[in-house]
Amino acid sequence: MSEPHIRDNEWWVSPYNNAPEVVAARKLPAKVEIHDATLRDGEQTPGIVMDVADKVAIAEKLAEVGVERIEAGMPAVSDMDYQAIKEISRLGLKSKIFSFARAVTADIDKAVDCGCHGVIIEIPIGYPKLKYQFKWTWEDVLRKSVEVVNYAKKRGLYTVYFPYDTTRARPDDFENLLTRLMQDAPPDSIGIVDTMGCALPEAIKYMVRWVTRLTHLPVEVHTHNDFGMAVATELAGVEAGASCIHSCANGLGERTGNAALEELMVALHVLYGYDKQYRLDKLPELGALVSRISGVPIAANKPILGSKNFTRESGIGVDLVVREPLAMFGTHPALTGRAGDVVLGKKSGKASITYTLERLGLPIPDDAAVNEMLKQVKDQGIAKRGLVTDEEFLKIAESIMQARFPKLNGKSPTAAMPLLYVSKAL
Ligand SMILES: CC(=O)SCCNC(=O)CCNC(=O)[C@H](O)C(C)(C)COP(=O)(O)OP(=O)(O)OC[C@H]1O[C@@H](n2cnc3c(N)ncnc32)[C@H](O)[C@@H]1OP(=O)(O)O
Numbered sequence: 001m002s003e004p005h006i007r008d009n010e011w012w013v014s015p016y017n018n019a020p021e022v023v024a025a026r027k028l029p030a031k032v033e034i035h036d037a038t039l040r041d042g043e044q045t046p047g048i049v050m051d052v053a054d055k056v057a058i059a060e061k062l063a064e065v066g067v068e069r070i071e072a073g074m075p076a077v078s079d080m081d082y083q084a085i086k087e088i089s090r091l092g093l094k095s096k097i098f099s100f101a102r103a104v105t106a107d108i109d110k111a112v113d114c115g116c117h118g119v120i121i122e123i124p125i126g127y128p129k130l131k132y133q134f135k136w137t138w139e140d141v142l143r144k145s146v147e148v149v150n151y152a153k154k155r156g157l158y159t160v161y162f163p164y165d166t167t168r169a170r171p172d173d174f175e176n177l178l179t180r181l182m183q184d185a186p187p188d189s190i191g192i193v194d195t196m197g198c199a200l201p202e203a204i205k206y207m208v209r210w211v212t213r214l215t216h217l218p219v220e221v222h223t224h225n226d227f228g229m230a231v232a233t234e235l236a237g238v239e240a241g242a243s244c245i246h247s248c249a250n251g252l253g254e255r256t257g258n259a260a261l262e263e264l265m266v267a268l269h270v271l272y273g274y275d276k277q278y279r280l281d282k283l284p285e286l287g288a289l290v291s292r293i294s295g296v297p298i299a300a301n302k303p304i305l306g307s308k309n310f311t312r313e314s315g316i317g318v319d320l321v322v323r324e325p326l327a328m329f330g331t332h333p334a335l336t337g338r339a340g341d342v343v344l345g346k347k348s349g350k351a352s353i354t355y356t357l358e359r360l361g362l363p364i365p366d367d368a369a370v371n372e373m374l375k376q377v378k379d380q381g382i383a384k385r386g387l388v389t390d391e392e393f394l395k396i397a398e399s400i401m402q403a404r405f406p407k408l409n410g411k412s413p414t415a416a417m418p419l420l421y422v423s424k425a426l
């Protein structure tokens, strides 16, 4: 089928994503890039330390997945970060390498020394930050920014201006800052930073349009997940024309984390129809690597990567999980390197039993036996408040079949199973 919401064996999502009224409200850029900050903002998750080898391994996997930009770290934090960024730059990966800098020239020098393509120049503009933390006015911010932005550009770096806590800036502060920055030190692009993850998707759209109008520069969006909307707000930014969105693999990051890389990649391709520029099938490998190195487990129900995303216990339609996955899921498990799975428990139905028997290579007995197996599976699932394992199910199936064919009592349990079924035909 050729409608955008359906691609055979890949996805079947909502046709209303492409309703004329919905499409008319969008101003999608021709291309969107992902700037991944796992090695900097992801490492800012409390307690995580990644050494040089860890960062190199993650950078290589990010490049393999197809991330356009890797923020490899903040050299000011430690010599290990400095070495890691340098090492990653030397690898000659397809992704462009960025470093994170304060608005100080020494940090720009470090980015150049590390061989980076670009730099993110961070400076606060959110009013709570200016008022309580820095005691700066927007004029102070401008003064500190101008010299450093010009310096970074002079040193040949792609320069992203990152006035953080943007979404809590006073409108006049932000507008004055950007207006004057464009006169005195225009960077290559501007980041809208939802440091506290507290802006609505519609607010981010408004801000992207506002910054575009003020600067005519490419706009990037960087969000956190405090209201569970980091991915939604970045995609809203794209709908308003943002051409670069920031991420962390597995949604790592300060507090509730950053917009999750894997969710953005799949959404750009499946929900917005951007060309498949990413190896979505490699996302589980990246997720497992980042989880192992960070020590932060992936939640079982985490979008894209959760171990139970394509697992169904509920009996209704369960036989379709493997036979016709798009009846049961919006995306085919194989699109993201996954496989569907049927498990047994309290919510099983008859189809769960017959499916499991087939999967175990066993014949399907008569209806009464299947019903009895189902009853015992449910009872056991309830009793243990969990799933019934294959081993437990085999015991249930065997005892039922042996009761029906007592002549075969005494045979070894599992070895006798096929025989027990065959015996019904005798
Ligand atoms: C939203 C945010 O939190 S933004 C950044 C978060 N990331 C990090 O903090 C990374 C991990 N941090 C670290 O390892 C350390 O905090 C360091 C190495 C970066 C800095 O450590 P410290 O030596 O304690 O420096 P400190 O935080 O006191 O700042 C030093 C100076 O930089 C100034 N500064 C801080 N941020 C910026 C900035 N974005 N641009 C320009 N100057 C800045 C401070 O005002 C201070 O100036 P002062 O010496 O005139 O008072």
Ligand SMILES: O=C(O)CCC(=O)C(=O)O
Pocket (backbone or CB within 6 Å): 041, 044, 122, 164, 165, 193, 194, 195, 196, 222, 223, 224, 254
């Ligand atoms: O480390 C920080 O939180 C500052 C920069 C940033 O990533 C943000 O504001 O979201």
